[in-house]
Structure formats: structure tokens, C-alpha cells
Amino acid sequence: MVYIYTVIKIRYNMERTNFKPGTMVYPLPAVLVSCGETPEEYNLITIAWTGTICSDPPMCFISVRPERYSYDIIKRTGEYVINLTTEELARATDWCGCRSGKIFNKWNETGLTPGKAEVVNAPLIIESPVSIECRVKEIIPLGSHHMFISEVVNISVNQKFLNKETGKFSLADAKPLIYSHGYYFGVRKKIGKFGWSVEKKKKKK
Numbered sequence: 001m002v003y004i005y006t007v008i009k010i011r012y013n014m015e016r017t018n019f020k021p022g023t024m025v026y027p028l029p030a031v032l033v034s035c036g037e038t039p040e041e042y043n044l045i046t047i048a049w050t051g052t053i054c055s056d057p058p059m060c061f062i063s064v065r066p067e068r069y070s071y072d073i074i075k076r077t078g079e080y081v082i083n084l085t086t087e088e089l090a091r092a093t094d095w096c097g098c099r100s101g102k103i104f105n106k107w108n109e110t111g112l113t114p115g116k117a118e119v120v121n122a123p124l125i126i127e128s129p130v131s132i133e134c135r136v137k138e139i140i141p142l143g144s145h146h147m148f149i150s151e152v153v154n155i156s157v158n159q160k161f162l163n164k165e166t167g168k169f170s171l172a173d174a175k176p177l178i179y180s181h182g183y184y185f186g187v188r189k190k191i192g193k194f195g196w197s198v199e200k201k202k203k204k205k
């Protein structure tokens with residue numbers, strides 16, 4: 001029995017190594033969050049600590065370090081836009097995550113264009129395929145980061161990614177950007193669709 005278990009362990013390389021507790025939930029999207037009330041104040045911050053936390057009402061979060069220039073802007077205005085990024089936007093995404101709006105006008109530096117959002121005063125990024133407008137509901141100080149729990153008040157998408165016949169939006173066509181353990185990736189291969197593992201096979205006629 002022990003022998004069989006050892007063989008299985010070696011065969012499937014089941015030996016494990018423990019790391020000290022840290023951040024390891026990957027892959028994640030690397031999003032560009034736009035904020036600010038006036039064009040003079042508009043800023044961009046790259047965020048990986050983000051996600052959906054409720055479907056109905058639709059709610060998202062971002063976690064931001066209080067020392068970020070964007071932190072005070074988002075806290076004061078209570079609004080921001082999560083802009084999904086693409087392979088084409090990878091360089092700008094990294095740049096906005098390495099430079100502060102305290103010193104740079106990130107729009108001018110990256111060539112990204114601020115656009116008018118539908119509901120919030122914060123701008124969206126015209127070049128982004130999906131812009132998720134958020135209104136802050138609660139700020140939870142967690143430690144290094146404070147979590148902005150927010151309601152999604154509008155979503156706008158680039159019409160380029162809408163199928164002309166069906167009207168269906170294809171995020172895959174936008175080539176979304178992924179952040180995983182310090183590196184950026186593109187999405188590689190479609191494996192299946194939601195629910196495919198339990199779908200009944202169609203009978204052949």
C-alpha cells in the first residue's frame with residue numbers, strides 16, 4: 001500500500017513545498033482604474049487586487065494602499081472606473097503601475113484618452129474594451145491595503161467587440177491582459193464554456 005502511494009506520488013509529482021503566507025491568488029486581471037472629478041485631477045492607477053464580490057446588486061472591489069496618489073482622490077470623490085486592459089494596453093498598464101500621478105500626467109505620458117462616463121464623474125479610458133463605473137459603498141482598512149467595496153452603476157463596452165448579427169459582446173476578441181505572479185500574459189486558449197462539463201450531449205439524428 002505504502003509502495004503504491006509512493007509510486008503515485010512520484011508519478012504525479014505530488015510532493016509539496018510550503019511558502020510563507022502571502023498573495024498567491026493568480027491569475028488576475030491587471031486593470032487600469034481611472035479617477036478624479038475634473039480633467040486637471042484625472043488620474044490612472046494600475047490595480048491587480050480587484051474582483052467581483054456580488055452579482056445582484058453588482059458589486060466590485062479594489063484594494064489600494066493609502067500612500068497611493070489615487071487613494072485620496074477615490075476616497076474623496078467616492079467614484080472610480082475599472083477599465084479592463086488588453087495585450088495592446090500592456091505597456092501603458094505597467095507604466096501606470098510604476099509611476100505616480102503626483103509627478104506625471106499619466107494620460108499624456110501613455111497617450112490614453114479620457115472619455116465621459118455615463119453615470120460617474122470619473123473618466124473612462126476610451127481605448128479600454130470594457131469600463132465598469134463604480135460608486136464606493138464602504139472602505140475597509142485591512143492593513144497594507146484598504147478595500148473599496150463598490151456598487152457597479154454602469155458598464156460600457158467598445159462597440160468594436162459586438163457581433164454585428166447577434167449583438168453579443170466578445171471579450172476574447174479584445175485580447176484581455178492577465179497578471180500572474182509578477183508577469184503579464186495574454187489569454188491562450190478557450191477550454192469550454194460555462195456549464196459545459198454538465199451539459200447533456202445532443203442526440204445524433
Ligand SMILES: Cc1cc2nc3c(=O)[nH]c(=O)nc-3n(C[C@H](O)[C@H](O)[C@H](O)COP(=O)(O)O)c2cc1C
Binds near residue numbers: 069071096098
Ligand atoms: C501589475 C500591477 C498591479 C498593481 N496592483 C496594485 C493594487 O492592487 N493596489 C495598489 O495599491 N497598488 C497596485 N499597484 C501599484 C500602483 O499601481 C502604483 O503604485 C502606482 O504608481 C500608483 O499610482 P498613483 O500614485 O498615481 O495613484 C500595482 C502595480 C502594478 C504594476
